[in-house]
Amino acid sequence: MNVYRVLRAAALMLALAMPSALADAPAVKLTSTADHTKFKELQGPFASGPEVTKACLACHTEAAGQVQRTKHWTWEFLNPDSDQRLGKKNVINNFCISVESNLPYCTSCHVGYGWKDAEFDFAAQDNVDCLSCHDTTGNYKKWPGFAGHPLYKDTELPPGSGKIQRAPDLAKVAQKVGKTSRDTCGACHFYGGGGDGVKHGDMDSSLAAPEAELDVHMDAAGLDFSCGTCHKAAAHDIAGSRYTPVAADKGGAHIRGKAEKSSPATCVACHGNGPHKAEARLNHHAEKIACQTCHIPSFARGGVATKMSWDWSTSGKLSPEGKPLLVKDPKGHVTYDSRKGDFTFGEFVKPTYAWFDGKVTFTLLDDKIDPSGGPVGINRIGGAPNDGKSMIWPMKVFQGKQPYDPENKTLVKPHTAGNDDTAYWTNFGWEKAAATGMASAGRPFSGKVDFVETTMAWPITHMVAPKDKALACTECHVREGGRLDGIEGVYLPGRDRFTLMDIAMGLGALLTLLGVMVHGGLRILTHWRGQD
């Protein structure tokens, strides 16, 4: 039983039991200066999401325009370092592969309404979805297949399941808008890759109300950070990026009034560059090693397993009756799904470690791949020892096996989701699915599909453990089997040695010992003889 929760509940009961002076004040002290339930614009009823947005924009005149500048809206990002055109709209991963031709499903996580195909109007302000991020009721949910719209009437989902999903009362949701929360961000970011914890490994629903052990900052009974505490937003632009991450932040802690150029989402932005007070040596470590390396001993620690591999090549097996199969392991994780193939999962996963300079290069649809040279990097992380820019970072390295075009030597974007004649999840035919997807992307397709092994690296940065759970020295400073066994370019005391010298000098010491023993022995012997 959590003692803080008990105390908090007791305090609440006490407060409720107190009559008198407090009775005149509102029951809840709002941190906002506006009570949205009192706004006549928000009384509803609202028939659709865009109607709500229109009401929001009547007062928040600039909000939609701000959102429309961001990646959350465009799903597009031009990497200024590599000139690569990235963003969800463009990249390929080794999970569900790509949003191309699957938009109505994927855009349930778009901060907009109605993006079902290329005709979507990115300029229409009413298309911005305010509620997906600002809902506080928990009732606002966007289902895959509705192109980013919530349900407007009670609907059986999935179709034929007999489960009726209630449509939210949009007026009630609109009157209760508030700041973003772990729940609103988590509705998409915890479930990336098609399920809870699937993609990131360091982000899943266990972070909605974690214990200190899981995340010392988000600890619901302690510091209680929301996502936005670190990922500070200015004009709806949210700090932190997986396309251009900050690998080494030399900028020090942020100070009010100082013009800060560095990201507010890094550890350093609060803790500075020398946060270890008792042990200066650890600050030296922090010049080469990302905070995350020691302070996130493993990921997927909250009871939610993360997917570690996905083999699309085995998908498509059907039961004798021609029905898709679903195989689960004893813990309930789906290990085989006819629509998707084989999966493996991990909990308390020790990360892979690598020098990382923050540069991430993606393998895009136009890039030629060479399957003969080992797994293809869906993304390739930059970094080298001693380049002054790289730090040793923990990574989740996700293993995939996914369709590619063996003639054109490119990855493919298959059409997976949809109730049509080519969607893979309905028809189980790769060639048709790939043809539709590639046509949608406007790219050539040979008509042939084969499978290629791929890897994707995800820098680990969430699930920061309490300091007493940080890695001990010997996790790395050990002869063999240490976490940094694969890390080159740095001399690790305890791990590394110049073997030849050890042997030569050890032998030298041994010979000295033997020498003095022989000499001493002779002395005793001759002395003893001399006595005779």
Place this chain on the structure above:
Amino acid sequence: MSERIYVFKRFERFWHWSQAGLIIFLMLTGFEIHGIYKVFGFATAVGYHTTAAWTLVGLWVFAIFWHFTTGEWKQYVPTTEKVGAMLKYYAFGIFTDAPHPFRQTTLKKHNPLQRLSYLAILALVMPLVWMTGWLYLFYDQWAAWGLAALQLQWVAVAHTFGAYLMLIFLIAHIYLATTGHTATSHFKAMVTGWEETH
């Protein structure tokens, strides 16, 4: 009849034994950090090693001051005189109870071989270990000190090399301490200050 001379003054004896203790402790912890065996655990060993190293630095500040103010530094001025005789003694004479070729006095308390080896230890091996040890401790400052080209590997290997030399010296030193007038007379001298010479 035993003849006694007073060779090691109080501070000198204190210096010797505390330094001996620290150096043995530094070897014990250092070789553990190097991964040869496990006694204290890596983290504890690193902490002890650093503390012992700084303690030794403190001791050396006093020792250097003492050597210069007392003029005892002259005891380490090298000489080649009688070196051959010393070597011959250790190789042969010592087994036939031949007379010791060096006559110890308060002004010349070290035999020529001692002079050479102690000078090598004090002026070469120790500074090597010290310099590399300091660089090790201030690894993160190298760039600021203009030593960006330095590699930790070289420093670490040199430091370990010095440690091995000290180990070899220690073995030989302890053994040679048994070659006095009696097997224990040198040890007694380092405790009481008085050396029995006959």
